[in-house]
Amino acid sequence: MSATTHWEALLAWLHQEHGMKIGENDLRVECRYRPGVGNGLYALNVCPPSTTLFTVPASALLNIKTLVKRYPPRTPPLSGTQLVTLHLFLHRPEGNSESKDPAFGPYISVLPRNFDSHPLTWQVRNSCADLLQRLPPSVSKVLDIVARRFQIDWDTVFEYLQDHPHVIDASSRSDLDASVSFTKDPTTADDFLWAWLNVNTRCVYQRLKPTGSDPDNLTLCPVFDFANHSPDPPHLLPLPSNAEIWGTGSKRGEAYGLRTPPDASFEKDQELFIQYGAHANKTLFAEYGFVNAMPEGHVLKGIISGEVDLQDVLEEMLLARGAAGQWIKSALEEEGYWGDWTVHSSPKPAHPSFRLISALRLYHSVQVPTTSIPRNPDEVLDRWRDTLMGRHDSISPENEQAWRGTLLDICRKVIRRARKTLEEMNSSRPEQDADGWRQYAQDCIKTLWREELEVAEAVIVSVVNGEEFW
Ligand SMILES: C[S@@+](CC[C@H](N)C(=O)[O-])C[C@H]1O[C@@H](n2cnc3c(N)ncnc32)[C@H](O)[C@@H]1O
Structure with a gap:
């Protein structure tokens, strides 16, 4: 499938299965591809300030609320990251085909198919030594921290699969069988890495739990996760959340989406950005696999913050x-x-x-x-x-x-x-x-x-x- 067909299939699924409104006043963005950056979100028309760009129903989000009932419980429970990663792992598309997950297949099919260019991939696969050796020491240090997080999640999910081997039966893949829960071979680790990197590079904060700082307050949100990062405003903002306003968390999860800020409007065809936190380049690279552009001399002159x-x-x-x-x-x-x-x-x-x-x-x-x-x-x-x-x-x-x-x-x-x-x-x-x-x-x-x-x-x-x- 081409990128455009994937996008159309995603919209059809969001509309037909989840009741998302996709009329021209309800969905004001489109996904387009740009070399180097990959897919991004673009304005379909002029977007005035404080305009809702799209709203994705709660049932189409991948998070602890939508997944927890699908898997046997564990004490302590799998974290939000571990649960979403497990689900992607079980339904990774095979080769160039589509994900066969009956619940989230059209969404999983639009996710990046590989993370060869991500430094965590080099580290976990023990490959690309020429690139890893060239990283500044401070970047290697952040990458080690990311790798430790990955390892903990992989060990935990692997142990969970050993305790619950029948979970593998729920996989829509033809190449996963119960033996996966006994052998941690490199191919399985690679599949898990693909799933984990999708979660780590695409999840956004969403208030799901009573405590605002709960690490399970994260979600994979279709369409939203096509938004690229820019260090400079204006940035799109998440839709206001009742759970956040009342400080309660949300029982079933809430719809999620993006809006334009109150002080900026956007032109037709303009790329729309969010900010992935105020991260230094070393963090952007180790976590997301890219850096903010820095024209020569701009840091020295203080035009860009380094x-x-x-x-x-x-x-x-x-x-x-x-x-x-x-x-x-x-x-x-x-x-x-x-x-x-x-x-x-x-x-x-x-x-x-x-x-x-x-x-x-x-x-x-x-x-x-x-x-x-x-x-x-x-x-x-x-x-x-x-x-x-x-x-x-x-x-x-x-x-x-x-x-x-x-x-x-x-x-x-x-x-x-x-x-x-x-x-x-x-x-x-x-x-x-x-x-x-x-x-x-x-x-x-x-x-x-x-x-x-x-x-x-x-x-x-x-x-x-x-x-x-x-
Ligand atoms: C949430 S996804 C955004 C959509 C993504 N570009 C895609 O193709 O699906 C985050 C990933 O997009 C890429 N990305 C985001 N902002 C970028 C930027 N300013 N420059 C280069 N790559 C960027 C990075 O690969 C990052 O891990």
């Missing part, structure tokens, strides 16, 4: 300080200042985060390069804590000068390694692949390094200009 996470650099520095480093690490952990040490290109001037400044202040509270613990630890810590609490602006002028100097060294190091990797990547030809995604992935990785380079350059300018940061 961020670098310096965890690996600081950890290396602390390791080199022996017992003193270990002592500093413990103090940072105890005060809740361990990690999340970042530098930013905007708002101007480019600057280190307060957490980074604080870590560097403590680092220099023990004379560098001394490797032994200070003789007056309480005194050292008290003076440092005064800066955390705002009782003092600094530990001392010498300490300020020292951490600013170290920040310059760190930025120079970041620039060196970014330049080196970019040069290597520019001089090596990417491996060819049939779908052409490798070039796209390489470009994303280069953007990640360029962000590191430009943020570090901008911070050097700030330090050299004597900017005060707080």
Whole structure:
């Protein structure tokens, strides 16, 4: 089936099976394909502010409410992510054919058929080492966290299938039999990964449970999940929810959809975006497999906001300080200042985060390069804590000068390694692949390094200009 036929089949299913209104005043968007980004949502006509673009009935959503009764219970229950992933896993389309799921088949059939270009796929399959090795350390770290989440969900669902092998009988696939619940072979893991990535890259927040922060408040919503991300407004907004307004959660789930914001209208044929949270590029890449576009120089000039996470650099520095480093690490952990040490290109001037400044202040509270613990630890810590609490602006002028100097060294190091990797990547030809995604992935990785380079350059300018940061 072509993309257009898939879209039409999806609309027919939403209308006929779920009673969704698809007249021109009820469905004001259409799915269209754009190379590099895939499918997206486009306005069929001019859309004034505060216009409902479409409403998908609750019964057509894939979430804990619509699925829980279909599967035997477990204690503790499968999470929303695990349940939706299990359902997709059991009804994955075979080859180029359609999903045979009698309940959600036409929806499952429009989902991406593979995630070869997603970095989690490389990590789980142990493939594309050339790309994985080129990731900035901070991106590898986020990817490891995503991979751990995937592994926990896969282990849990696998265990569930072992306890309930007859669940496999509900699968509409011809290639799944009960043996799946006994062997965790790579093909089965790959099927589960496909399902999990669909959930992780396409689920949206929907208030289903009484507590707003419940991790099961997520849903796969047809049509909605064609919306791509843009860091810049205007963004479409989810339809208001009664469950959210009353703070109650929703017994059977609610219809869901999108509307235009109160302060923006959209032209006919314009692509319509949502914002997948205010994520840094490293998170967008590890979770969703893409990065925000960054024209050269825009981060350096502060036109686009860039961020670098310096965890690996600081950890290396602390390791080199022996017992003193270990002592500093413990103090940072105890005060809740361990990690999340970042530098930013905007708002101007480019600057280190307060957490980074604080870590560097403590680092220099023990004379560098001394490797032994200070003789007056309480005194050292008290003076440092005064800066955390705002009782003092600094530990001392010498300490300020020292951490600013170290920040310059760190930025120079970041620039060196970014330049080196970019040069290597520019001089090596990417491996060819049939779908052409490798070039796209390489470009994303280069953007990640360029962000590191430009943020570090901008911070050097700030330090050299004597900017005060707080
Ligand atoms: C919710 S889906 C959006 C629809 C998707 N493009 C499709 O083809 O079905 C999220 C995925 O779309 C892609 N995507 C979203 N926003 C993007 C953007 N600004 N640039 C590139 N890819 C984007 C990423 O692959 C992401 O994992």
